[in-house]
Amino acid sequence: MQHFVMKSFLSLYFTNLFLISGTGLLTTYLALYLGQKDVSTFWIGLLTSCYYLGLLLGSKLGYHFIKSVGHIRTFAASTAAVVVCVATHGISDNIYLWLFLRLCVGLGMMANYMVLESWLNEQAEPESRGKVFSFYMITSYMGMVLGQFALSSFPELGYAPLFLVCMAVSAGIIPIAITRRIHPKPIKPVQVSLFDYFKKVPQALTAVLFAGIINGSFYGLAPTFANGVGFSAADIAKFMSFTIFAGLLAQWPMGIISDKVPRSILLRSNAVALCLISLAICLLPSEPTVLMACSFAFGLFAFTLYPLSSALANSRVSDEDRVGVSSALLMVFGAGAAFGSALISKSMTFFGPKALYASIAVLTVLMFGVLTFINSRQKAEVPESSDYVVGNSDVTSSPLAAAMDPRIEEEIAHEQLLVVGDDAESKLEDDLIDESEEHKPDKSK
Secondary structure (H helix, E strand, O other), X not given: OHHHHHHHOHHHHHHHHHHHHHHHHXXXXXXXXXXXXXXXXXXXXXXXXXXXXXXXXXXXXXXXXHHHHOHHHHHHHHHHHHHHHHHHOOOOOOHHHHHHHHHHHHHHHHHXXXXXXXXXXXXXXXXXXXXXXXXXXXXXXXXXXXXXXXXXXXXXXXXXXXXXXXXXXXXXXXXXXOOOOOOOOOOOEEEOOHHHHHHHOHHHHHHHHHHHHHHHHXXXXXXXXXXXXXXXXXXXXXXXXXXXXXXXXXXXXXXXXXXXXXXXXXXXXXHHHHHHHHHHHHHOOOOHHHHHHHHHHHHHHHOOHXXXXXXXXXXXXXXXXXXXXXXXXXXXXXXHHHHHHHHHHHHHHHHOOOHHHHHHHHHHHHHHHHHHHHHHOOOOOOOOOOOOOXXXXXXXXXXXXXXXXXXXXXXXXXXXXXXXXXXXOOOOOOOOOOHHHHOOOOOOO
C-alpha cells in the first residue's frame, strides 16, 4: 500500500524535494554570505522576516493565479519568478534589493506549496491521505537536509551555491510539468475569524505563536550563530542538518506520547526542555561536539511544538472548524516567524551570537508562564487518539499541510485556501459544549 501511494504521487514528491533542497540551501547561504561580509545580524533576521511575510501574503496571490490559469501554469510561473529572484542575488549586493527579493521568493513559494498540497489533498483517497502527506513531509525534511549538506561543498561561499539553488528549483518544474495525473479542481477560499479561534483554542494558538518565533529564528539565524562561534561552512551544514534530522526522528515518538499524555502538559514540558537546552548552549564551551549534541536535542523539542499545537487545537473543535483552525494556526505561526526573527536578530547585534539561544530561553519561560495561566482557567485536557499528525515545524516547507489532515472529510478539505481579512465574516459554529461534559465517561458502560 505504501509503495502504491508513493508511486502514485512520485512526480509531486520529487518536485517538492527539489524545491525544498533549493530554498533550504538559499536560506542558509544568504545568512552565511552576509555574515562573511560583516552585515549586521539585524539585516539577516530581517531577510528571514521578509520571506515569512511573503508566505503570509502569498495565499491571495496564489489563489488568484490558480483560479485564473490553473495549477501547472501557476507552478511554472511562480517557480520561474523564484529562479529570477535567486539569480538576481548574484547581480547586486544591495541589502534593500535583497529584502525585496526575499519577499518575492516567499510569495512565489507560497503559490507553489498551494499547488502541490491542494493537488495531493484532492486526489488522495480518504483512507490513504495520512500516508500521502507523511511521504510529502518526509520529502520536505530530506530536502532541507540535502540543501544543508550541499552547502558544505562550497566553503568559499561564492556565487556557485546560487547556481545550485537555481538548478534545484528549476528541476522541480520538470516532474510536475510532465506528470500524467489529472490536475485538480479550482480551490475555494476559506475565511477565518482569528479572534474567535483565539477564544476557542487559546493554548494552541499561543503555543504556535511561540513556535513560529523559535523555529523561524532558528532557520534564519542559527547559521549566523554557528558562524559567530567559529564553525566552518562544513560544520554549519552539519549543525543545521543534525537539528532538522532530529525533528524528523521526533515526530513519530511524540505522536505516540501525545495519545497518552495531555498535550497541554507536553507543550509546557517542551518549553522547559528547550529552556534548559538553550541555556546549556549559552553557558557550555562552544565546542563543535557539544553544540552538535545540544542542537540535536533542541530539534527534538522545537520541531514538535507545531504538531502538538495543531493536535491540541483539533481535539477542541468540530470537524467543520478544522480547516479554519488550521488556517489560523498557520497564520499565527507565520506572524511569529516574521516578526520574531527581526527582534531576536536585534538582540544578537547587541549581545553577540549566543543571544539567539538566550532569547529562546527567555521566550520559553514566557511561553511556560502564559500556557500555565491559560490552562489554570480551563478544564484539564483529556487526550484523544489519532490527533497528532506528523508535520514540519516550518511554513517554509509546508504552509498548508496542517489543513491537509486525514481526519478532514474530503469535501471539507477542498476548502483549504486561506483568505485573511480583518473584516472577514465569521464562519464559526456555535460554541462547543464544555470539554468536561464532552469527555465525561459513559458510566452505563
